[in-house]
Structure formats: C-alpha cells, structure tokens
Amino acid sequence: MIQKNRFEYEEILPVIRLFEYPKKIIITTHFKPDGDAMGSSLAMYNYLIAKGHDATVITPSDYPEFLFWLPGNDKVIEYPKNKELAAKLFSEADIIICLDFNQPNRTETLEEVITTSKAKKILIDHHLHPASFCDYTFSYPLSCATCELVYQFIVAMDDSNIINKDIANCIYCGIMTDTNSFRFETMTADTHRIIADLMDKGAENYKIHENVFDNFSFDRMKMVGFCMYNKLQMIPQFKTAFISLSKEDLEEFESTTGDTEGIVNIALAIKDVKLAAFFYETPKCIKISLRSKGSFSVKEMAQKYFEGGGHRNASGGKAFTSIEEAINLFVSILPEYRDELLK
Ligand code: 5GP
Numbered sequence: 001m002i003q004k005n006r007f008e009y010e011e012i013l014p015v016i017r018l019f020e021y022p023k024k025i026i027i028t029t030h031f032k033p034d035g036d037a038m039g040s041s042l043a044m045y046n047y048l049i050a051k052g053h054d055a056t057v058i059t060p061s062d063y064p065e066f067l068f069w070l071p072g073n074d075k076v077i078e079y080p081k082n083k084e085l086a087a088k089l090f091s092e093a094d095i096i097i098c099l100d101f102n103q104p105n106r107t108e109t110l111e112e113v114i115t116t117s118k119a120k121k122i123l124i125d126h127h128l129h130p131a132s133f134c135d136y137t138f139s140y141p142l143s144c145a146t147c148e149l150v151y152q153f154i155v156a157m158d159d160s161n162i163i164n165k166d167i168a169n170c171i172y173c174g175i176m177t178d179t180n181s182f183r184f185e186t187m188t189a190d191t192h193r194i195i196a197d198l199m200d201k202g203a204e205n206y207k208i209h210e211n212v213f214d215n216f217s218f219d220r221m222k223m224v225g226f227c228m229y230n231k232l233q234m235i236p237q238f239k240t241a242f243i244s245l246s247k248e249d250l251e252e253f254e255s256t257t258g259d260t261e262g263i264v265n266i267a268l269a270i271k272d273v274k275l276a277a278f279f280y281e282t283p284k285c286i287k288i289s290l291r292s293k294g295s296f297s298v299k300e301m302a303q304k305y306f307e308g309g310g311h312r313n314a315s316g317g318k319a320f321t322s323i324e325e326a327i328n329l330f331v332s333i334l335p336e337y338r339d340e341l342l343k
C-alpha cells in the first residue's frame with residue numbers, strides 16, 4: 001500500500017484554489033540542472049499544460065544533452081540564451097514554481113528576478129533547510145527526489161488521471177538519476193510502488209536508462225578511461241579516493257555540459273572507499289562533487305569548506321582557488337573526519 005501522501009490536504013488547498021483558473025506560470029530550477037531538476041520541471045510543465053495553464057520552463061543555464069529527449073524539452077527557455085524573452089515572461093507571470101533547490105542563490109543567474117518578482121511562488125524540494133522566499137513551501141528532505149514530490153503533488157491535486165506517458169517518463173527519469181538507479185538508501189518501498197505506477201501509466205524504463213546512461217560521446221568515454229588510469233588517487237588511511245580534471249584535460253576531451261556527471265562514482269566504487277571526491281575546473285570556479293557510502297555524511301564537509309551543501313551521501317560545492325589548492329584543502333581536512341571515516 002502507498003503510504004500517506006506527503007502533501008497534506010489542508011496545506012495544498014490554497015494551491016488548488018490558485019490553480020482553479022488558467023494562470024501564467026513559470027517553472028524554474030537550479031543552475032546546471034540535472035535529471036531530477038529537468039525531470040521535475042518538465043513533468044510539472046506537461047501536467048500544467050494538460051490542465052489548461054500557460055506554462056513555461058526557464059532554466060538558469062544550459063544542461064546535459066542526455067536530457068534533451070524529455071517530453072517538452074523543445075519548449076524550454078535557457079535564460080542565458082534568451083534573456084529578453086525570459087525577463088518578459090517573469091514580469092508577466094502569475095505564479096513561479098521553484099523545483100529542486102532550497103536557496104534562491106542555487107539558481108545563480110535567476111536569483112534576483114525570482115526574489116523580486118511579485119508572482120505567487122511555490123517551492124517543491126527535497127534539500128534540507130529551505131530559505132523562506134516562497135509563499136508556499138513544500139520541503140520534504142526525506143524524499144529521494146523532487147520528481148517523487150511532483151508525483152505526490154499531482155496526486156494530492158486529485159489529478160492522478162492526468163499522469164500520462166510523457167509525465168510518467170519525466171518523473172521516472174528524476175527518481176532514477178537522483179537515486180543512482182534506485183540504489184540509494186533514500187529509495188523506499190513506497191518509491192518503488194510509485195515507479196510501478198509510472199510504468200502502468202506508460203513510463204518506458206528501458207528507453208530512459210538507455211537515453212541517460214548509454215548516450216555518451218566517444219570523447220567522454222575516453223575521458224572516463226583517462227580519469228581511471230591517470231587521475232584516480234587513493235588515500236587508503238582515510239578510506240578516500242578522488243579524481244580531478246583541469247581545464248586542459250577537459251579541453252583535450254572536448255568536454256561539454258554533463259560529461260563530468262557520474263565520474264565521482266568511479267572513485268566511490270572502489271572497495272573500502274567511504275568518501276569520494278571529484279574536482280573539475282570551470283571558467284568561474286573549481287566545482288567539487290562529494291559522495292559517501294553508509295552513515296558518513298558529506299553534506300557538512302561541503303557546507304563548511306566548499307560553500308555548498310546537498311544530501312548525506314551526495315553533496316557538492318565550489319572553491320575560488322586553483323585546482324591544486326582545492327585538492328590540498330580537501331586532503332588537509334581529512335584528519336578532522338578520521339573517526340567517522342574509519343568507523
Ligand atoms: P553534484 O555533485 O552532482 O554536482 O551535486 C550533488 C548534490 O549536491 C546536488 O544534488 C545538490 O544537492 C548538491 N550541490 C551541488 N553543488 C552545490 C552547490 O554549489 N551548493 C549547494 N548548496 N549544493 C550543491
């Protein structure tokens with residue numbers, strides 16, 4: 001049996017009223033959106049269009065090509081590529097729906113336009129400690145993915161009959177990517193039941209896995225080989241492994257947005273490794289991905305040392321230093337976590 005829906009009827013009632021008549025709605029998500037961010041945004045988009053609303057997804061940046069198959073992707077507006085149209089749509093919007101982020105600065109380029117907008121704002125998210133910048137905040141950090149919450153939102157709106165193949169495919173994609181293919185501890189029996197319902201509604205599990213995981217360029221696969229053979233480093237005394245890619249490395253493999261996704265998992269897959277890190281150089285900063293196994297939490301490390309955050313087993317952050325300095329900082333803080341790492 002599916003457990004209680006996270007969206008309580010009393011809490012969602014004002015939102016049901018808000019959506020009673022056709023509205024101009026913007027759906028937005030975090031900078032460099034991932035599978036959950038785009039899956040939840042496009043699931044919401046397809047749902048609202050089916051309800052007769054005028055909805056648009058506006059992303060604060062580009063996103064990986066392996067997500068372009070998502071239904072409705074051709075209608076997405078990337079803010080940096082179409083600033084004028086995006087600004088106009090924001091100024092006319094009745095409602096802004098914020099998905100898969102907890103702080104407005106996670107949108108980077110859209111922070112100001114979101115926080116200063118007069119539109120009613122709704123947040124649906126699964127990161128801890130949401131900032132209070134929305135009129136309606138639905139924050140459920142125990143949920144494995146924002147896509148799971150969008151499913152429960154639609155059900156709570158009494159619209160489960162609207163979930164068609166397109167919406168089911170979008171929701172499946174986000175749950176799959178945020179749970180690393182249904183393997184994280186956040187993946188509950190209930191989420192499996194939601195997945196089963198999505199398949200009943202037409203989600204094409206085999207196609208989604210292929211689109212997301214078997215869709216890399218030849219150069220990207222060579223880059224993975226380079227990471228494994230030349231760049232993987234192990235610090236056995238702290239059960240830690242890490243990989244780094246400089247601007248030159250990324251250029252050599254003609255890396256594009258999304259090519260670095262998943263590389264941190266190579267380091268985490270080593271036997272006995274509890275903590276894995278991946279550093280790569282971007283034009284603005286060094287991006288850091290942190291992953292862990294079991295009870296060791298990377299969230300605090302991301303917050304304390306890398307201006308970031310996230311979840312217990314998957315967090316990220318950034319450093320405004322050289323890549324060598326970022327790695328040195330990471331290695332220098334490991335003794336602080338010794339007891340937890342060696343537990
Ligand atoms: P990734 O390593 O895949 O970039 O990010 C993993 C998770 O860490 C994301 O789902 C997100 O929750 C969090 N995260 C990544 N980068 C940042 C960041 O710069 N700031 C914050 N607050 N969280 C981040």
Ligand code: MN
Nearest residue numbers: 036100146178
């Ligand atoms: Mn997410």
